[in-house]
Amino acid sequence: MRMNEMTSVEPGTKGEAPERTNPARRARIDMRALSPFIALAVLIALGALTSPVFLTLDNLTNVATRASFIAVIAVGATFVIAAGGLDLSVGSMAALTAGVMILAMNAVGGAEWTTIAVGMAVAIGVALACGLFNGLVVTFGRIEPFIVTLGGMGIYRALVVFLAAGGTITMSDWDLRETYRPIYFGDVLGVPIPVIVFLVVAAIAAVILYKTPFGRHVVAIGSNEEVARFSGVPIRRVRTLTYVIQGLCVGIAILIYVPRLGSATPTTGLLWELQAITAVVIGGTALKGGTPFVWGTVVGALILELVANIMVLSDFVSEYLVGAVQGAIIIIAMLVQRSLQRGR
Amino acid sequence: MRKLAITALAATGVAFGGAAMAQDQDYTIGVSIPAATHGWTGGVVFHAEQAAQTLEEGYPGLNVIVQTSPDAPSQASAIEDLAAQGIDALVVLPFNSDELTGPVGALAGRNPDLFVTVVDRGLSDPSIQDLYVAGDNPGFGRVAAEYFVERLEDGAQVVVLRGIPTVIDDERNESFRAALDGSGIEIVDSQYANWNRDDAFRVMQDFLSKHDRIDAVWASDDDMALGVIEAIRQAEREDIQFVVGGAGMKQMVQRVMEGDPMIPVDVSYPPGMIATAMAVTAGSFYSQAPVRGTYVLDAELITQENAERFYFEDSPF
Incomplete structure (x- = not known):
């Protein structure tokens, strides 16, 4: 259903529009947007064959809840990548945000929701600031996003190591932890709160990307920056904003991450950037930019978490080979997707 | 054998205390450890800094330089920098055995008098070290x-x-x-x-x-x-x-x-083993007690009865 919105994006891409009335192309896009869902279905079938407990409600909610951080962060990455950028700093940014948030809550003290609200505001603020920094250096510094965000990755990680003095930053007030805990472990009508969060974030992102001028500008820049420039798209502003949105998404992810273990360590969020980028690509967004599939991204995050889950639940993969099988499944999932697209 | 090692350690500790007054020669110990990138190494940094302070207070004339490095290549450079400052002993907790065997070995080759203490992760060539302190x-x-x-x-x-x-x-x-x-x-x-x-x-x-x-x-x-x-x-x-x-x-x-x-x-797998290594190394300069050899610290069962002994209020770990 989402692909209808996708095609409606096309006119905004200025210069790429003529093909949109071609029914063959429409079908191709349909398939492309559907393929992550097909890969997900295949994976679920595989999981069901592997283990009798795979399809239990508990297991599936566990997996969906665990996927929520990467899903939210990857939604942000969809904006950055769609605009032809890249953000390698999100894992470190997440760790820093979590660390500062916990320190802020410890400083305020008291097991009240107001304390948590202060922490949340601080977290969003830190993440937005990191995102803005990345964006401004990329656009106004005219430096490759790979390099800028690699630098950011080092800076944010070092800052959290510094704040933790190499140890752990932990919520010191046990009662406050108990108050905050339901944000990760709680549910509304059986749906875990983190799952609701990533669905809402993805829905809002889809509206922004597919229904607003800003969304069309993002796609235009990612498709062809020169054309976008001549069409009067404010490139720097739009591109910077994509990094700010990425920051915001990292902040939101941390709001649901912190209540889980109530701590941040120097290893928090390690390799999340790669997981987020993988989720985006599995979801069907091209790394070279221009074709965002927000719902595909969310499915991509679910696929990554499901693969890890199946590995632990199944008995026939040696613990030494888990990494190899995980990698292989992801590559096969992508191959299946590509062949589906070509098949049409 | 471990028991023996611990006893020997305690005995040398006493001996150093007594000898400290007698000699007031100046010595410099360089300590190269990984930067605090996770909890355990955070503890190592904490204990190294603490030990540097107490040892300098305990042995007038002793100078301890603690250097942390974020990865193996920078640790190799840090060891060169320490050597340039004219150290008498090097206490090193290597990032990994293979990459740091070369640099430490070369340094020891150039300075035959240098006392080399290796901690936790052993070098590939144990003949380089005078003292090895590790967990079990x-x-x-x-x-x-x-x-x-x-x-x-x-x-x-x-x-x-x-x-x-x-x-x-x-x-x-x-x-x-x-x-x-x-x-x-x-x-x-x-x-x-x-x-x-x-x-x-x-x-x-x-x-x-x-x-x-x-x-x-x-x-x-x-x-x-x-x-x-x-x-x-x-x-x-x-x-x-x-x-x-x-x-x-x-x-x-x-x-x-x-x-x-x-x-x-x-x-237990104490990050404080760096402090043990530093103390024994310092002792080697200020006493006649033999210290060369291998010290393996026991992995101890921490129970409710003895937990207090393993709790360090100020440590980040």
């Missing part, structure tokens, strides 16, 4: 397993979380399995969780889905134990009797001290 990795697994045997009955089912695939992790695991042999306790599952809390939470959630009955968990690390406990709590499972971590993280030692039934014990 096989003992780390064995001590944990002995507690499992003591607490659990024949037919009990346990799951194991492993760290990062390394020699250290292999040694710990092999000895854990070996010590369980013949006890009737069955390891029903084992997975890597990278010494990481989040990964441990994820793996434990899946273990809980997969196995109807788990009697105990060997998390093999305190960080991983914290993730495991949170997963058990969420699943509201009553079958798990206890979780054993390892290393001696402050929060975990505190829970042992408070008698938390879920964390009845911990197994």
Whole structure:
């Protein structure tokens, strides 16, 4: 259903529009947007064959809840990548945000929701600031996003190591932890709160990307920056904003991450950037930019978490080979997707 | 043999104290350790800085320089920089054995009088070092397993979380399995969780889905134990009797001290071993006591009775 919105994006891409009335192309896009869902279905079938407990409600909610951080962060990455950028700093940014948030809550003290609200505001603020920094250096510094965000990755990680003095930053007030805990472990009508969060974030992102001028500008820049420039798209502003949105998404992810273990360590969020980028690509967004599939991204995050889950639940993969099988499944999932697209 | 080593250590400690007054020659000790990139190395940095201070106070004329490095190549450079400052002894906790054997060996070759102390991860060529101080990795697994045997009955089912695939992790695991042999306790599952809390939470959630009955968990690390406990709590499972971590993280030692039934014990792998190494190295200059050799610190079972000895209020770890 989402692909209808996708095609409606096309006119905004200025210069790429003529093909949109071609029914063959429409079908191709349909398939492309559907393929992550097909890969997900295949994976679920595989999981069901592997283990009798795979399809239990508990297991599936566990997996969906665990996927929520990467899903939210990857939604942000969809904006950055769609605009032809890249953000390698999100894992470190997440760790820093979590660390500062916990320190802020410890400083305020008291097991009240107001304390948590202060922490949340601080977290969003830190993440937005990191995102803005990345964006401004990329656009106004005219430096490759790979390099800028690699630098950011080092800076944010070092800052959290510094704040933790190499140890752990932990919520010191046990009662406050108990108050905050339901944000990760709680549910509304059986749906875990983190799952609701990533669905809402993805829905809002889809509206922004597919229904607003800003969304069309993002796609235009990612498709062809020169054309976008001549069409009067404010490139720097739009591109910077994509990094700010990425920051915001990292902040939101941390709001649901912190209540889980109530701590941040120097290893928090390690390799999340790669997981987020993988989720985006599995979801069907091209790394070279221009074709965002927000719902595909969310499915991509679910696929990554499901693969890890199946590995632990199944008995026939040696613990030494888990990494190899995980990698292989992801590559096969992508191959299946590509062949589906070509098949049409 | 370990007992002997510890006794020797205590004896030299006394000897240094007595000799410190007699000599007031100046010596410089360079200490090269990894930067605080995770909890345990954070503890190493803390204990190294503490020891530097107390040793300088205890031995007038002694100068201790502590250098931290974020990775192996920069550690190699840091060791060169330390050498340039005219050190009499080098205490090094290498990032990894192979990459740092060359630089330390070359330095020792140029300065035959340099006293070299290696900590935790041994160099590939042990002839370079004068002194080697390390934790007991096989003992780390064995001590944990002995507690499992003591607490659990024949037919009990346990799951194991492993760290990062390394020699250290292999040694710990092999000895854990070996010590369980013949006890009737069955390891029903084992997975890597990278010494990481989040990964441990994820793996434990899946273990809980997969196995109807788990009697105990060997998390093999305190960080991983914290993730495991949170997963058990969420699943509201009553079958798990206890979780054993390892290393001696402050929060975990505190829970042992408070008698938390879920964390009845911990197994030590003290980051303070850097302080042991520094103290013995300093002692080698200020006393005639022989110090060259290998000191393996016991992996001790931390219980409610002795937990206080393992708790360091100011340490970040």
